[in-house]
Amino acid sequence: MAKINDPSYLQPASWVSPGLKEAPSFTMLDGRQAMLYNKREDVSSVDVVGRGGVNFVRNGVSADKTFKWGESKEMASGTTNDGYPGLTKTAAEWRAFARSLPLYGLFIDQFLEDEWRVPNESDQYYAFVEERWLMHQEANKFNNSFLTYGAFILPLFRDWKIGGVQKLPTDNAFKKYYGNQALVRSDFAQYYLPIGGRSHSLHDLVWSSVKDYPQYPYEANDFCGHIWEMEVQKIGGSPGDPLGYVTTHFLETLPDSVNTSDGDIHIGIKMSRRLTSPAGLVKTAVHPYRDYDQMKASMFVMGLCIGNRLIYWDTPNQYGANPNTVYKNFGEGDVHTVEWFPDTPGTPMPLPSSGSGYPPERQIGYDALFSACHIYHEMRGTAGEEFAYLPYKIGNGSWIEPEADGSSILSHATAKRWVVMGRRSGNNRSHWAYNPFLSKRRSAAQTITVSNNGKDYTYQNLQGRVLHPYNEI
Amino acid sequence: MARLLIPVTWTQEVNGSTTTKTVYYLKADAGEDCAADETPLLTLFASILNNNALSVNQKVDQLAALFLPTIPANLAGMFWDDRDCSGTYIETSDDDIVGGNPANPGGGGDPVVLGGTVVDPPNDPTFLDIRYEWQQINGEWLARLYNQASPSASGGNQLMYFMDGDDDPFIGAMPNDYYVTPGTTLMPLLALGPRVEMYPDGYSRKSQQFIYIGAAPSS
Numbered sequence: 001m002a003k004i005n006d007p008s009y010l011q012p013a014s015w016v017s018p019g020l021k022e023a024p025s026f027t028m029l030d031g032r033q034a035m036l037y038n039k040r041e042d043v044s045s046v047d048v049v050g051r052g053g054v055n056f057v058r059n060g061v062s063a064d065k066t067f068k069w070g071e072s073k074e075m076a077s078g079t080t081n082d083g084y085p086g087l088t089k090t091a092a093e094w095r096a097f098a099r100s101l102p103l104y105g106l107f108i109d110q111f112l113e114d115e116w117r118v119p120n121e122s123d124q125y126y127a128f129v130e131e132r133w134l135m136h137q138e139a140n141k142f143n144n145s146f147l148t149y150g151a152f153i154l155p156l157f158r159d160w161k162i163g164g165v166q167k168l169p170t171d172n173a174f175k176k177y178y179g180n181q182a183l184v185r186s187d188f189a190q191y192y193l194p195i196g197g198r199s200h201s202l203h204d205l206v207w208s209s210v211k212d213y214p215q216y217p218y219e220a221n222d223f224c225g226h227i228w229e230m231e232v233q234k235i236g237g238s239p240g241d242p243l244g245y246v247t248t249h250f251l252e253t254l255p256d257s258v259n260t261s262d263g264d265i266h267i268g269i270k271m272s273r274r275l276t277s278p279a280g281l282v283k284t285a286v287h288p289y290r291d292y293d294q295m296k297a298s299m300f301v302m303g304l305c306i307g308n309r310l311i312y313w314d315t316p317n318q319y320g321a322n323p324n325t326v327y328k329n330f331g332e333g334d335v336h337t338v339e340w341f342p343d344t345p346g347t348p349m350p351l352p353s354s355g356s357g358y359p360p361e362r363q364i365g366y367d368a369l370f371s372a373c374h375i376y377h378e379m380r381g382t383a384g385e386e387f388a389y390l391p392y393k394i395g396n397g398s399w400i401e402p403e404a405d406g407s408s409i410l411s412h413a414t415a416k417r418w419v420v421m422g423r424r425s426g427n428n429r430s431h432w433a434y435n436p437f438l439s440k441r442r443s444a445a446q447t448i449t450v451s452n453n454g455k456d457y458t459y460q461n462l463q464g465r466v467l468h469p470y471n472e473i
Numbered sequence: 474m475a476r477l478l479i480p481v482t483w484t485q486e487v488n489g490s491t492t493t494k495t496v497y498y499l500k501a502d503a504g505e506d507c508a509a510d511e512t513p514l515l516t517l518f519a520s521i522l523n524n525n526a527l528s529v530n531q532k533v534d535q536l537a538a539l540f541l542p543t544i545p546a547n548l549a550g551m552f553w554d555d556r557d558c559s560g561t562y563i564e565t566s567d568d569d570i571v572g573g574n575p576a577n578p579g580g581g582g583d584p585v586v587l588g589g590t591v592v593d594p595p596n597d598p599t600f601l602d603i604r605y606e607w608q609q610i611n612g613e614w615l616a617r618l619y620n621q622a623s624p625s626a627s628g629g630n631q632l633m634y635f636m637d638g639d640d641d642p643f644i645g646a647m648p649n650d651y652y653v654t655p656g657t658t659l660m661p662l663l664a665l666g667p668r669v670e671m672y673p674d675g676y677s678r679k680s681q682q683f684i685y686i687g688a689a690p691s692s
């Protein structure tokens with residue numbers, strides 16, 4: 001069984017995304033789609049499409065290749081009203097807003113935020129998504145549109161708490177949905193059922209997704225919890241439904257300081273980088289980074305194995321590729337403050353002659369996305385099959401069998417152990433193992449044996465919090 | 474199968490200084506050519522890290538000819554796998570890694586990409602200044618991470634090291650036995666604050682560093 005590694009074009013020393021420029025072009029099978037932002041000034045967005053399996057780009061491409069992140073503030077000039085100002089607009093105005101937008105490759109919105117925010121339960125939101133659905137019908141195009149990211153009307157993971165009370169992941173509050181589509185649809189009727197005399201449910205008009213914006217360096221519970229969200233959504237939906245995984249690269253809530261922060265989430269931490277010519281150190285304020293391996297594993301598992309739309313949110317800022325320039329701060333509103341410490345005092349800050357300069361932070365989320373897509377593509381020998389939980393054992397322990405009702409993620413989360421999934425097509429086999437609970441330290445490594453449809457494979461000293469993907473083709 | 478020996482010079486940087494230079498000999502199966510319409514026998518899927526001069530899927534002898542003039546002075550590592558005439562991967566017991574000794578941090582004997590170690594400079598070297606040193610333990614090269622800085626806590630605060638995603642941080646000091654295998658990426662975060670919970674209570678000080686532990690030195 002061959003291990004699938006990161007693509008060789010990824011370079012840990014680089015703060016730009018090599019994948020945007022160097023990833024080979026391929027098409028991911030099984031209807032999987034990935035999307036991102038073109039963060040490089042030296043690369044045409046048109047050229048990014050197709051690289052590394054990427055289907056859509058947020059900026060600089062035609063509408064049919066665009067991954068559109070809709071914002072309510074695009075509807076009209078700003079307002080400062082509290083609550084849901086978008087409710088002051090009529091359903092007809094929301095329909096007109098829908099008609100003002102072209103048909104995109106993929107559309108997802110953040111209409112629960114910004115000036116004209118509206119709740120998903122409202123007639124206004126329904127009017128918008130129904131109008132978009134009608135536009136696709138009229139154009140005879142597939143409606144690749146998604147419900148507001150992080151929507152409250154979908155099953156939401158809250159650290160395995162129900163009403164603020166801590167539960168085990170295997171509690172019936174979470175387990176009861178497995179094998180029970182009717183219960184999912186009734187408990188989350190605002191999405192799955194037509195309500196209030198409407199002719200459609202929201203599920204008829206827009207697809208669902210999960211939002212994974214980790215708040216802490218420890219992501220194990222988030223990993224399992226968001227898989228639970230996705231599995232419940234799959235049960236509530238129909239086979240083959242698009243299912244999105246929305247994520248980003250930073251830890252969202254790490255306030256900078258009790259002395260200087262008022263809780264603003266958009267300030268962070270400083271990262272440093274050495275320049276060689278001119279020699280010096282540059283420090284930039286950024287959000288704290290997520291762990292690369294945990295990010296990659298989540299993107300691969302949730303974005304591509306369990307879900308089928310890997311959606312990466314970022315700002316549309318683009319950067320230069322010359323490491324001997326520093327990021328040019330654009331003034332008020334730009335959180336990436338820059339400090340320059342030249343080895344030779346008096347050396348001016350090497351700002352770029354044009355453009356934004358080298359990134360203020362590592363573009364490591366893009367590395368994670370390209371690696372996730374690369375791994376999925378390498379598993380094309382088993383394309384057409386669904387990934388399923390596999391039996392495995394740790395060391396010489398007993399076999400850990402998948403739960404018959406499909407709720408293995410709950411028992412794995414409760415036992416804080418490996419998650420192992422795989423698939424087989426003919427003589428080809430693909431599988432992966434990941435333990436979000438196990439430290440990366442050498443002393444924590446474990447040997448596991450995986451049983452993939454009649455063949456057993458033993459892997460020595462697997463590292464925790466690192467995705468281990470394997471292929472036999 | 475014949476063996477082809479190719480000398481390679483490999484340098485290792487530790488904390489910015491070159492400390493080791495070792496000559497390796499690459500082993501490659503020099504098999505027979507496939508038929509004209511087949512994939513060359515035992516083509517090497519090769520990649521010299523930080524050098525893109527080579528293309529993949531070239532015959533052994535072609536590849537060997539390319540190796541010698543193109544090996545970079547600071548070769549960080551390389552890997553390859555073996556394929557038969559149909560292009561099918563052949564699992565071998567060979568150590569298909571150069572610049573990585575021991576072989577595979579993930580186990581399983583499969584090739585893994587290992588480049589040079591990268592440690593971003595610290596933002597606050599009096600607080601968090603992560604460094605590493607190689608140690609060979611039971612025949613296995615491991616990198617031990619440590620904080621060169623000696624931060625202290627006061628005023629009811631405590632130091633908390635979030636090393637690699639643990640539910641609970643290391644309190645007070647970084648463990649002195651934090652070893653990782655080659656190929657490990659880390660983003661340790663050190664926070665000074667009143668308690669472990671991060672939100673909404675902020676920290677009076679915090680710092681983070683990116684680290685990639687690349688290929689191990691030679692034994």
